[in-house]
Every structure is written in C-alpha cells, then in structure tokens.
Amino acid sequence: MIREFGAEILEENKSYCLGVIKFIGKVIMTPIAYIISIYTINRFSIGYLEAVFKEKQLNDIGIKRLLLEEYHFYLKVKTISFYYWGWEKRKIDECFEYFEAMYGFRNFTEREIKKIVKFSVFDETHIPILYRCIRKLNLFRTDISQEDVKDIFLDEKEGKRLPVRHNGEFAHFFAILNKHNLVPKKWGSIAENKRFFVNEEGEVIKASNFSSSKNAHAFLNSKEEIVEAYCEELINC
Structure with missing residues (x-):
C-alpha cells in the first residue's frame, strides 16, 4: 500500500515537473517565435521588396527573377509554423498577389518551375x-x-x-x-x-x-x- 502510494506521488510529481518545463518552454519560445515571424513578414513585405527593386535598380526581368526567388523561398518555408502564424501567411499571400497583378511573375514561375530560375538573362547578342x-x-x-x-x-x-x-x-x-x-x-x-x-x-x-x-x-x-x-x-x- 505504501509503495503504491509512493509511486502515485512520484508519478504526480513527474507530471507536475513536465508541466512546469513545458510551461517555461512556451514562455521562452513564444516571444522568440513572435520575433522570428515578425522578421519573416517584413522579409516578404511589399515595402521591403520594393526597396530592394529600387536599391538594385532592377529592370523588369530582374524584378521577375527576384520575385521568383522570393516566392519559391516563401513556398519552401511556408509550412514551418515556427516562422509563420496564420495572419502572417495571409499578409504575405496578399503581398505576392499584389506583385502578381503588377508583374505577372507567376506565369514566369510556371515556365521555370522545374529549374526555379534560369542560369542567366543573356541572349544571342550577349x-x-x-x-x-x-x-x-x-x-x-x-x-x-x-x-x-x-x-x-x-x-x-x-x-x-x-x-x-x-x-x-x-x-x-x-x-x-x-x-x-x-x-x-x-x-x-x-x-x-x-x-x-x-x-x-x-x-x-x-x-x-x-x-x-x-x-x-x-x-x-x-x-x-x-x-x-x-x-x-x-x-x-
């Protein structure tokens, strides 16, 4: 009887300790996850990408290539919940929809989907x-x-x-x-x-x-x- 009671107490303490550890883990990881996901949404924001276009002085082909690379990177990590929370996925989707309306880069993506990007922008004259x-x-x-x-x-x-x-x-x-x-x-x-x-x-x-x-x-x-x-x-x- 005493052994059974002692085992029950130990099990309860074990469960309590695990619960405390999980709680502490959430307290620590939640702000970290939040900071990372804030960084991620800024990484794919309209403002950030437009600033890159301007800084690099991209032409239409260059913009499409950059959007193509960003879009594929986004698709690659989109499924990682640690990086994206629900509302952020929607905001980033809206960002790419905005650029799709301007540049039609998804059609470009479909042509290059297997290669992701072409090796260069050169043509015969280059x-x-x-x-x-x-x-x-x-x-x-x-x-x-x-x-x-x-x-x-x-x-x-x-x-x-x-x-x-x-x-x-x-x-x-x-x-x-x-x-x-x-x-x-x-x-x-x-x-x-x-x-x-x-x-x-x-x-x-x-x-x-x-x-x-x-x-x-x-x-x-x-x-x-x-x-x-x-x-x-x-x-x-």
Missing part, C-alpha cells in the same frame, strides 16, 4: 561579349569556344563539365555578374545540378565549394575592373 570576358580572365583550364559559352549561359545544356582553373576567382566572377542581376543568386546550385563545371580531378564542383573558395581567396582589383567593364557592356548591349 554571348560574344561574355566569351571575350571569360577568355580574358582565363577562367578555364582548357580553351573553350563561343559555342561552349552559349551551351551553358543560353541553352543550359547539362553535363558540359568545363574544367575551372580556380574556384575562388570563378566564384568572384559570378558574384559580380549576380551583383548586376545577370545571373541568379543560386547560380552555383544550378551549375552543380546541371554538371556545368568540374575541378582538376574531373569532379563536378559543388555550390558550397564555390562559396568557400570565394571567401578564402581575394579577387585581384585588375580582374574585378575587367569584369565590371564587361558587365557594363553586357547591360548596355
């Missing part, structure tokens, strides 16, 4: 300029043709496996193209998935390798000036 830039920078270990450049930046042919000379310099080159909205932020992931570039061992270069190499190696000012000059020519083409 390829010769881009080819000259790449040749001048000596980015690859072997000679490449203008057709090779077209295959990647325009036709996005999978499995080209062009051998990159230096990951860090290559990543800096693309970072400048991205700064001018000529390639998407996720260019490394697209290149990895489509097996565009390989290292000296012939292995497909991962997006993370580009990122780490860029952070570890500086890009010479002279080369940066070359890329900037070609970017200006590409933009004005």
Whole structure:
C-alpha cells in the first residue's frame, strides 16, 4: 500500500515537473517565435521588396527573377509554423498577389518551375561579349569556344563539365555578374545540378565549394575592373 502510494506521488510529481518545463518552454519560445515571424513578414513585405527593386535598380526581368526567388523561398518555408502564424501567411499571400497583378511573375514561375530560375538573362547578342570576358580572365583550364559559352549561359545544356582553373576567382566572377542581376543568386546550385563545371580531378564542383573558395581567396582589383567593364557592356548591349 505504501509503495503504491509512493509511486502515485512520484508519478504526480513527474507530471507536475513536465508541466512546469513545458510551461517555461512556451514562455521562452513564444516571444522568440513572435520575433522570428515578425522578421519573416517584413522579409516578404511589399515595402521591403520594393526597396530592394529600387536599391538594385532592377529592370523588369530582374524584378521577375527576384520575385521568383522570393516566392519559391516563401513556398519552401511556408509550412514551418515556427516562422509563420496564420495572419502572417495571409499578409504575405496578399503581398505576392499584389506583385502578381503588377508583374505577372507567376506565369514566369510556371515556365521555370522545374529549374526555379534560369542560369542567366543573356541572349544571342550577349554571348560574344561574355566569351571575350571569360577568355580574358582565363577562367578555364582548357580553351573553350563561343559555342561552349552559349551551351551553358543560353541553352543550359547539362553535363558540359568545363574544367575551372580556380574556384575562388570563378566564384568572384559570378558574384559580380549576380551583383548586376545577370545571373541568379543560386547560380552555383544550378551549375552543380546541371554538371556545368568540374575541378582538376574531373569532379563536378559543388555550390558550397564555390562559396568557400570565394571567401578564402581575394579577387585581384585588375580582374574585378575587367569584369565590371564587361558587365557594363553586357547591360548596355
């Protein structure tokens, strides 16, 4: 009898302690979740996105690309309740509906749904300029043709496996193209998935390798000036 009574008390105490722990957890996590979700709704607010358009001086194609990337990111994390509460989901949906009315970016999304974004905004007229830039920078270990450049930046042919000379310099080159909205932020992931570039061992270069190499190696000012000059020519083409 005493043992049973003692076990009952222990069980009650255990339940009480668990209840206290859960309560404390909610007290701590609720404001954190609230702060995160406030950040999230601001991240996708009309005001924030319009400020980005203005700051980056995006043209219509650039705006569509940015909206496309933001929309896919939103869809990816929308199901995580920690980031979104009900009213915030509605507000963010309203934000994208607003931009859909202005730019029709969802039609653009449907065309690119499997790839998420195109590898670049270039057309036939840009390829010769881009080819000259790449040749001048000596980015690859072997000679490449203008057709090779077209295959990647325009036709996005999978499995080209062009051998990159230096990951860090290559990543800096693309970072400048991205700064001018000529390639998407996720260019490394697209290149990895489509097996565009390989290292000296012939292995497909991962997006993370580009990122780490860029952070570890500086890009010479002279080369940066070359890329900037070609970017200006590409933009004005």
